Every structure is written in C-alpha cells, then in structure tokens.
Amino acid sequence: MDIVEFLEIVKSMPPSNSKPRPPWKLSLPDDENFMTLPIYIAFCGIAAAARPWNRKNAKFNLILCLSEEGCIPVYTAAARVFLNGIGNYKVGTPPFVSDWGGRYSNRDQFEVLRKEQAIFLREPKKELDDEAKLFGDAVVDVPLRSRRHVEAALKRFGMPISNRDVELLLSDPWSRLDKAFQEGRSPALALQRLRQYPRPGTPTVASVAKVAVPTLADMHGYGPVVEWGNNLARDIEDYRSGRIEWADVDDGVLLSGPTGTGKTTFMRALQISCGVSIVAGSFSTWQSAGSLDDFLQAMRKAFEEAKSKAPAILFVDEVDAFGSRNIRDHNRAYMTAAISGFLELLDGFHGREGVVVVAACNHPDSLDPAIRRAGRLDRHYQITLPDKHSRLSILKFHSGIELDHSQAEMFGMATEGFSGADIEQLARDARRAARRRVEVLSGTHIIAQLRTLTELSEEIVRALAVHEAGHALVSIEIGHGEVMEVKISQYRIEGKSGQLGYVRYGQIDARPKTRTEYLNAIAVCLAGIAAEMEVFGRFADGASGSEDADLNRATELATMLEGALGMGHTLLVEGSQEQLERLRAYHPEFRRRVHDVLQNEFGRVKSIVQARRATLDAIVERLMGRRTLSGEEVAEIVRRYRMPTVSLAKLPRRSAGG
Template sequence: MDIVEFFEVVNEVPSSGGKPRVPWKLSQPDGDTFITLPVFIAFCGIASALRSRNRRNARFKAILCLSEESSLSVYMTAARAFLNGIADYKPGTRPFVSDWGGRYSNRDQFEVLNKDRAIFVKEPDKSLDDEARLFADTVVDVPPRSRRHVEAALKRFGMPAIERDIELLLSEPWVRLDKAFQDGRSPTLSLQRLRQLPLPSAPAAMPEAEVPGPTLADMHGYGQVVKWGYDLARDLTDYKSGRIRWEDVDGGVLLSGPSGTGKTTFVRALASSCGVSVIAGSFSAWQSAGSLDDFLKAMRKDFEEAKRKAPCILFVDEVDSFGSRNIRDHNGAYMTAAIAGFLEQLDGFHRREGVVVVGACNHPDNLDPAIRRAGRLDRHYQIALPDAQSRLSILKFHSGIELDQSQAEMFGTATEGLSGAEIEQLARDARRAARRSQESLAGGHIVNQLRPLTELSEDFLRALAVHEAGHALVSMEIGHGEVTEVKISRYRIEGKSSQLGYVQYGQIGARPKTRADYLNAIAVCLAGIAAEMEVFDLFADGASGSETADLNRATELATMLEGSLGMGHTLLVEGSIEQLERLRSYNPDFRRRVHDVLQSEFDRVKSIIQARRSALDAIVERLMETNAMSGDEVVEIVRRHRMPTVSLAKLPRRGMGA
C-alpha cells in the first residue's frame, strides 16, 4: 500500500510536496520502534489527529489527548513511529515522546524547549490547564480506533479483512492487543491466540469514597488568606440577610504565587464556604475572543453574568497579563485600552454590587498600580508552596488516605517542593494503579508513585542528629530564640540535594538588634559544626557551600557586624554587602577581623557544647528514635541534664577551728 492509499484509508488529505512516510514492512524497526498491528492502528489515529503537521520536517510540540483507557504505551510507540516518519534522526537518537502529566512531565517540558518536534500523550484521566495550552503548539483529541483504521492495519500486514477479526480488534482492550502482537510473532498467530480466549468481562469496580468539593477547612497551609475567606463568608451572610450594606463587604482581593500552588482550588473552596457560585474568566480567554472590541465585550459579559448571579465570586486568572501602562511597547495602545476597560468594571460599589472579584497571578509586581488601589484589588495574599504537614493534608483530601508514620516520612521527603496540583496528580496516579491491580487504594499505592528515595545509613543519620541537636541546644542555652521543632530525615531523593534536617524557631519579637544579638545568631549558626567536632572530631561539608549553609550565613553576619553595622572595631560603615565581600577578599586586615569574630563565637559554642554534652547526647538519641522532637521535649531534656551549680554569692562558712 503506498502513501496515497494509506491517507485515503484514514481519511487524510492527499500528500503533496515533502511526502511523509509510514512504517513499511512487517515488524520492521523504524529507528528503535517495531511496528506491530495495534501500533499501526494507533498510528492511523495519530496521523488523522495530526494531519496538519504530517509533512516533512514539520516543527511542533503537540499534546495528543487519548480517548481510550490503558492505551498509553501503544500510542507512545505509534507517536515515535510518526515522528520517525516525518524527520530523519541521527543513529542513537530517539524521537521525543513523553507521558503528559506523568512523573517526569515537568522535566520533559523543559527538555523539549529547544527541540524541533515533540509529542506528549495524555491519558483520559489526566487534566489540561491553560498553561498546557500555552506550552503546546497544538492540543488535539486522538479519535478512538475505527473500522477504517483496523482495515488499514490488516491490509498493511497482508491479512484479509474478515468481519470477526475486525470486531475482535475493535473490542479487545489495548493491553491485551499489545501483549498478543509481539515483535517476531506473526499477526496471524496473534489473532489465533486472541480468538481462543474469551473477551474479558469488565472488572468489578473497587468502591471509591466520593471526594466532596473543598471548603476553607480543607485549605491547609494557606495562611492568612483562609481567615480572610471566613470573614468574607460571614460578611456575605450578613449582606444577604440585610444586616450590612455592600460597601461593608471586602469586594476585591489579589492572590499571587507560583503555578500549581492552588489559587484556583482556593477560589472553589471560598465559593463553597460562602455558598455562592463562581464565574471564571482570564486575560487569555478574553483575548482569544478576537480584536480589542471582542476582548472588551468578552470581559463585560463575564462581569454582567456575575452581577446576574450576585452575590457571586468572579475569578479573574492571569490578571498580571494586563501588565502596566508605564511600560511602553508596540502593544501599548492595546494594553492601555484593556486596562482601562478592566478598571471600569472594577470601579464603583454599585456597578458591581454583590460581586467579589478575586484576581490571581504569578507576578504581582507586573500589575498596573491602578488595579491595586482601594476599592479594586487592594488586598493581596501570597500563596506559597505547601509545607510537609500541608502536603499530607492535601493528599488526604484528594485520596482519603492517611499514611502511617514511615510512609508519611517518605512522602514528606519525596514531595518537597511539590505544589498542591502535583500532589493531586500523584493521588490520581495512585488511584489508577489501584484500579489496574483491582485493589482498594492504600498507602502503598501512594508511596509507589513517589520519586525514588535512598534510605540513609545509621552513621549518616547520627551525624545529622548531632548537627541539629547542636543548633537546638546552643540556641536554648544562650536564649537566642524559642526552639519549636527539631527534625531529621531518614531518606533523601536520589540525585537531588535537599534539606535533610532542620531546627525550627519561634518568632522573635520585633525590636532593634544589638551586637549581642548578632553574635548570638553567629553562635547558633556555628553550633552544628561545633557539636560534630565535639562528638566526631571533624565536621562534614554540608555546613558550607550554599548561600543558606551555616558557615556561609555566619560569615555574612560577621562581615555585616564588622563592616556595615558599625558594631565592630570601629563605627565606620564600609558599604553594601557586595562591597564588603570584595573587601573581605582583598583586605587582609578586614578579613582577619571577620575571622576573629567567627573564631571567638566558635570557641564560645564549643565550651557550651562541652559543658552540656550529656544533654546533647540525650537529644541525639531521642532524634535517632523518633526523627522529630517538639521544642518542649528539647526543653525537658536540657532541664533534666542541667548540672547543679554552686552559688558564689555566699561562700560556705568555715568551722571555728579553721
């Protein structure tokens, strides 16, 4: 079958110009991809979906949205064959095909930025957001396998189009097709094997607890914005009952933070807790309507719909895309008009009475100042990535699973730096794994989706415990700050440097800091390596190198003390911290003074550690047992091991005969 015939079968436009290729011979490797009959069926669907890109050396990044379950591996193989067909790859180089929303999806998206072509394949239960559509040149639905695709595959493999075989190839699950049609096995034999087995009955679905929509009570780790949400809920209740006027309701707020931190999820929870509906709009959605007039009409339409449903929340995403009128470029007139239209909708309590506008963005500094004036989006809350406890709470909300202590520790380490959206995806992946194995969702399914972890040796763990115990002990002894938690991790992410232990301190009251305060801060920075020196007679390299490492921070504080705060050997202030770093490098006298401060505090810390060695050892042993301690536990251990002191105020009286 030639290329024109093939495209006629899959209802493609005739090829012209640079002709694309199709996989030719039976089970012939195309690069390192073997084309089996089910792969060719999938190939037909991809060729149909990407017909506009099916030309020689086309450059694009595509997301293919599958409609059939359990077909990912077959379609990824077919996608590689498709890319091999439109471009020549060097020996040893594979076409770039990846699983959209998979474990390494974010890394792969970064990797393909400089590639000419790439295909991401999305399973039916994976989600797409606006950022995905901005990333890809094309997002297309792959049609389900059809009779014509199956007939084309049978013809390509030189097999008769028998009705029973066509029905079989249309009804068999992809997993069984993939296993039956193997490299080196004739398709005729593969069909015979399939005919001998009955079609699988649909597996009994494992019961899954329904996950209700989130409320503000589920927004763990969101900080002060949750309190604002509860206040808004009370105000809207009072407004609906007539107890307060709309002027007394906080009608505008700005949420900012990295992508995936859950700004959209928070808005859904806010609406649920307030008992109102949400109208969603965004800069890109309004802009996609067409010209400037169309943009403004689309924006006004969303505001008008929100007013019809008042009281209501209007969620405006990507609000930072409006930019600022202070920036002059070739789009200046367009953006000025867009901002003016947005301000017109925001202004005046009566014009949007009953409408709470929640704006969301990644870069709040890019906003036009007028948008953040009083009565508009004047209140601002930053939403950060969730901490370890918040990540566990997010997981429980999306999965209903509460991990045991060991699983929770692994989860906390492996998900460091992940957003709420990424944890939600992890829960979806775990549910899918449980469905495939016909098991009830459990903690083990969650752990299996985590990034690979390495368990630390006991010697490594003890060194961590000694280091963190030193920080906690010295901080308490010199009264630098209240210790609230000490923690070490038994696991590390493979191939990634991450924080393996920490001491958490309570907030220090706002007051001017003296030289003694800075010296105490330096002492606490040096306490970890002082404890290691006391116990092991050496210290590890983790205390230096990065900007936040203990020795780097202590050096910076000592440099400030001597050069920019007037608290060193002279009142003279030398300059900025950057200038001081150069001064430290090229001025031996200044460098010596910084060294003397560090050495003096290190000697003081060593004396404290030596005097409180029994308390240090007790904290270390407790950390080795539990991996985490509260501040109260540390205080109790230090108190229990404090040595009795003899007052020198009154010397003991000697006997009369002395």
C-alpha cells in the same frame, strides 16, 4: 477463663517430660496434604488457646469458644490437625472434634466419654450454660486471628508478606477464605481471586475515587486567605438576609503565588462555602476575542454575567498579563486601553453590586499600581507551597488515605516542594495503580508513586542528630530564640540535595538588635559543626555551600557586623552586599576581622558544647529514637542535665578536723 482458673488447670495436669510442640511445626505427613492457609491461621489460634494441653498424649475434653461466626469448618479442620500432633491415632481414625450446640451435640457428648482427647467448638451465638462448664475440663476462648498468625501463615507457605495481603486475610470472612484456598490450589492464586472478587460492601477503588468537592475547611496550608474567605461567606449571607449593605462586603482581593499552588482549587472551595455562582475569565481569553473593541466587550460581558447571577464571584486569572501603563513599548496604547477598561469595571461606574472580583497572578509586582489601589484589589494574599502537615492533609482529602508514621515520613521527604495540584495528581496515579491491580487503595500505592527515597544509614542519621542537637543546645544555653522543634530525616531523595534536619525557632521580635545579639546568632549558626567536632573530631560539608548553610550564614552575619552595621572596629559602613563581599575578597584587614569574629564565636560555642556534653548526648539519643522533638522536650532535657553552680560568695565550711 481468668488467670486463677488457668493456674488450677495447669496444676491438675499430669506431669510430662515431653516438651510442648511448637504450633508452626506439623509432625504428620497428612497434615501437609490437608493444611491450607486459612486452616493454618485457625490452627495458630487453637494452639495458643490450648497451650497447656499441647503435649504428647495429654488427656482432656475442651470446649473452645470461637470469636467469629461461620468459621466452624475451618476451625474443625484446624482442631483435627492440632489433635493429630499430640495423639496416637490409627490410620482411618480421625480425632474427635464436634460443634457444640450442633445437630449431633448430645450424641457427641455421650461419645466423648470414651475418648482421651476431645475438642468442642462453640460459636458466639451458641448458648453455654453451667452444665457445659461442668461437662468440659475447661472452657477456653480462642483469640481472634491476629497479624502475627497471618504473617506466620504467609511465611509457612512461602508467600511474601505485604500489608494489603495481611489486611485482606484479617478482614475477609472465613467462608470466603475457605472457598478461595482449596486443596490443590496455590495460595498465590487464591489471594489473586480474593482480590479479584471483593466481598459486597468492601470499599473499592472506584468508591474511594469519588472525592467530595472541597470547602474552605479543606484548604490546609492556605493561611490567612482562608479566614478572608470565611468572612466573605458570612458577609454574603448577611447581605442576602438584608442585615448589611453591599458596601460592607469586601468585594475585591488579589491572590498570588507560583503556578500550581492551588489558586484555582481555592476558588472552587470559596464558591462552595459562599454558595454562589462563579464566572471565570482571564486576559488571554478576553484578548482571543479579537480586536481591542472585542477585548473590551468580552471583558464587560464577563462582569455583566457575574452581575446577572449576583451575588456571584468573578475570577480573573492571569491578571498580571495586563502589565503596567508605565512600560513604554509598541503595545502601550493597546495595554493602556485594556487596563483603563478593567479599572472602570472594577470601580463599578456601571454598577457591580453583588459581584466579588478575585484576581490571581504569579507576579503581583508587575501589576499596574492603579489596579491595587484602595477600593479595587487592595487586599493581597500570597498562596505558598504547603508544608508537610498541610501536604498530608491535602493527600487525605484527595485519596481518603491516612499514612502511618513511617509512610508519612517518606511522604513528607519526597513531596518537599510539591503543590496541592502535584499531590492531587499523585493521588490520581495511586488510584490508577490500585485499579490496575484490582486492589483497594492504600498507603502502599501512595508511597509507590513517590520519588525514589534512600534510607540513610544509622551513622549518617546520628551525625544529623549530633548537628541539630548542637544548634538546639547552644540556642537554649545562650538564650537566642525559642526552640520550637528539632527534626532529622531518615531518608534522602536520590539525586537531590535537600535539608535532612533542622531546628525551628519561634518568632523573633522586630526590636533593634545589639552586637551581642548578632554574636549569639553567629554562635547558633556555628553550634552544629562545633557539636560534630566534639563528638566525631570533624564535621561534614553540609554546613557550607548554599546561601542558607550554617557557615555561609555565619560569614554573612560577621561581615555585616564589621562592615554594614557600625558594630565592628569602625562606625564606617558600606552599602550593598556586593560591596561587602568585595571587601572580604580584596581587603585583607577586613577579611581578618571577619575571621576573628567567627573564630571567637566558634571557640565560645565549643566551650559550651564540651561543658554540656552529657546534655548533648541525651538530646542525640532521644532524637535517634524519635526523629522529632518538640522545643519543650529539648528544654526539659537541658534543665535535667544542667549542672548546679557553686556560689563563690560563700566558701564551704571546713570540717572540724580540717
């Protein structure tokens, strides 16, 4: 029914002084006894579709077109409740509701001529010809059950509103809902039974738990080592087809990074992408074989096994345990022999064609320099902890869950510093929790496994927005670095002091820098507290304390300017950072000069912030609404609010009467 038809119907209705009855208020005691939760959901849809006739003693003959199959029993009960609310029906005389196109449809069409109010329900597959449209006063589509209808039903029955229950009530067929929510059975028990006996074909916790084996395409946040792995896969394919010799294959690489960053996971992905076998070994497993001879024999056996499966990958974990031959202790003879044996096998004196050696360690600096020499493990990749975007991708891979915006914000904050292994464990715990509750895995289960988060008050969030907006504004105004992103957090991890906001800048080129550029860097460091002073008249203690805090960084730069770069009051420079700190602590004149640099730049920044207060406020308001702004968005705000300058080269003309 289009809007024109709807308006014609409204015009043709007799005037009435009675107000429409709100669909969530049921007037008859029988309604309370007869109503179940699914009937109420259907009732909300009927009330929305039949809103023009939702008046006491209204007269109509409606054909309501349903959007789903198999829902006639539920909607029939809901339609009777609707009619009971607007008509005067005697006890024992039910309202007229019929199934259009059903067994008794023709008889019912004749009978309805004697009724003041009648509703026919038509399922999607039932035909509706022009005669039907002539027969009914109106043909109206009943909207699909919506989240709002379901939430209203849960609220009416005193049930807590949770995403998992709403999704269940929106997705389960009406027949299942009708059977679960029987008269006399509590809604809580009905929901429990729906979850306990999921319909066939519904994704279960067990099916979600079957995660595919990762490939290099799934290695989010691993950086350049993924490109190396892809190149290796192509080289091995070319080697197998005879297009290249093994000498053209990059057959040795060193991976380093903290424990848990996913070096082993990367190896599984590399194996799958290259389509080769993998042989694993380590210093500790080879050493456990026994004496030095046993150690060397076990190591040679690992290389020989990899060669027998060539092309293959030999993964050597804990390679930093070999140490260096430069260290002199009582184990020097043993370690020297072990390293020499390893080098001999790396060099391939006994042949290692078809064997790619990938070594992993936590401390690459402790390796013997000869191991990292050209032709051995000269290529080195560091695997760092994943960033927020990478952590979300890792979670999706291990759980199949994509978090909504609010959940993603909480996840990003609570998993700061997490490795890929940590996130895999988190997904495993969430699956276990879902299994115990006989529920389908969802974002709610993921969030429940996170460290406790506290939502920040609006006052704190605004202070964060002012601080970060100050950094971004001053950086753009003085041309110090390209602003890439500005972000503030809405949550804080309980018991942990972490970064609640930041401005991310573009890559700064490596050219030599002048005094002006160092002063600009100091100014940007001080811009956050200058903005807080301008807006609030004070600034918070988050700007100092840690090495990376604004005031600490500004003080370090000013100290370097005066004492280490020859750009202060003298060309004389001091050596180490410790010497500069001692100068600042025990040399009053030097301390005063550092203080003057900071004060001068703080004064300059305050002037910029005061002059651009409207721009600052605009950035703050946008941040409060979005929490994250791109550099382009911030630059656009600055351009829009930038005040036009008046040229002093030409004075404005005086008026004729002036």
